[in-house]
Amino acid sequence: MKSNLLVFLTLFTTLTVCISSAQCNNPVIFPASNNAGTGGIVCLDGSIVSSVPYPKICFENIRGDMKMVYKDTDTLFTFTKEGRLGIGTLTPSRLLDVNGSANINGDTNINGNVTINNHFLKFAPANNMDAIIQRITPGNMIVNSGGGTSSLYLNYASVYNAGTGGVNIFDGGTTNFAKLWITKGIGNGIESVGGNLVISPSGGRVIISDLSNPNLKIPTANYKLIVQSGILTEKVKVAVQNSANWSDYVFAEDYNLMSLYDVEKYIKKNQHLPNIPSAKELVKEGLDLGEMQAKQMEKIEELTLYMIEMKKEIDSLKKENSELRKKNNKS
Structure with missing residues (x-):
């Protein structure tokens, strides 16, 4: 680290003493510094801080920290004895500490974690170009919403300029x-x-x-x-597209209700009720819940018609039987 600092100081010392040919003939020695705080300031033109022109760009070497300062406003960058480089800050907390915006035109490799204290991570590719987050080595890609009751939001809200494409x-x-x-x-x-x-x-x-x-x-x-x-589930509701998909047609006057004798013949031949799919068909195609419910209702309504017809026949037989009894009693 000390060797890096010496190279850094040598480069900037050379820069400060070669502003003009006259200055190159009169080199300026950068003020030495130690942990006790001795050292000083030297400016790019080789003059002291307070000389004309003013303000100017100068270097401070205090307590082993190198600071580049635009006198008399803000520190441009700080190079500390611990090897930390600060841009826009006097007290860099990391090896590189930038207090402000930064533009990087090119690939960036980061070997470590990235912490974003603001709540935006923005991509700005050219129009109609995709912004891609990609893992380039085999393995999982994990997006974690954090601990506690934190949630993960995708395509969150229009206030954050979310798109409408889902x-x-x-x-x-x-x-x-x-x-x-x-x-x-x-x-x-x-x-x-x-x-x-x-x-x-x-x-x-x-x-x-x-x-x-x-x-x-x-x-x-x-x-x-x-x-x-x-x-x-606690409830299933099947949509019926129109009245033709339900079985009330059974009660129409022109409905051709099979006789029970014909139903018996059909069952003996096919082993299932008329207009009801066989077990073989259900295994192949599955069971349509709405359609099957309508067909079952069709059979219930047909049974109702059969029962009404049988009730009439029973009532007619009862009446006929009653009349025969009356005749027998008189004789």
């Missing part, structure tokens, strides 16, 4: 991604309701499963959400 998650390439966003009332569909988490796959599905599990059966139909091992 959070896109890519798995290689630039087209295979899922978009995640929480809306604030923009749009006309379900995403327009404030506070909803919307997952919008790009031509794909949302699958919650261990895809390596050989027992996972993904239907051939283009279902958007696939969950392995079931869903636990």
Whole structure:
């Protein structure tokens, strides 16, 4: 460290004594310093601090600390005996301490932690250029929100100039991604309701499963959400697109209600009820909850019609039986 300081002093001493050819013939010796505080100030033009022109750039060598000062305003930089370089500060607390803004035009390698005391980390690439945070060696990329009740926010708020494109998650390439966003009332569909988490796959599905599990059966139909091992919920509501998707057509006057004899023949031949998918079909295609509920309701309504018809027949038989009894009693 002492050798570095000597080189530093030699360079700046040479600079101060070579402002002009006359000064080069009359070299200025930089004032020595020690821990007792002796030393002094020498200016770039080789003059004393108070001489004309004034103010000027000078060097202080007090207690072994080298300070470059624009007299008589602020310290430009400080080089301490501990090897610390301060820019804009008299008391650098690190090997490099910059009190103010800094521009770096080029790559920067940092071997250690980076602490940002302000709450912004800003990137300013050219327009339409991506700003990228990337790990260039194998391993995990971890973003931690901190301890306590700290949270992690993505695409946080318009007050911080957040964009409206949500959070896109890519798995290689630039087209295979899922978009995640929480809306604030923009749009006309379900995403327009404030506070909803919307997952919008790009031509794909949302699958919650261990895809390596050989027992996972993904239907051939283009279902958007696939969950392995079931869903636990207190309520399920299935949307019905229109009245034609429900079974009230059974009560229409022109509905062709099969006779119970025909139902019996169908069951003996197919081993399942008419208009109800077989077990083989369900294993292959899965069970559409809304559609199946409508078909089950269709059978319940048909049973109701059968029961009404049977009730009429029973009542007719009762009446006929009653009349026959009356005749028998008279005879």
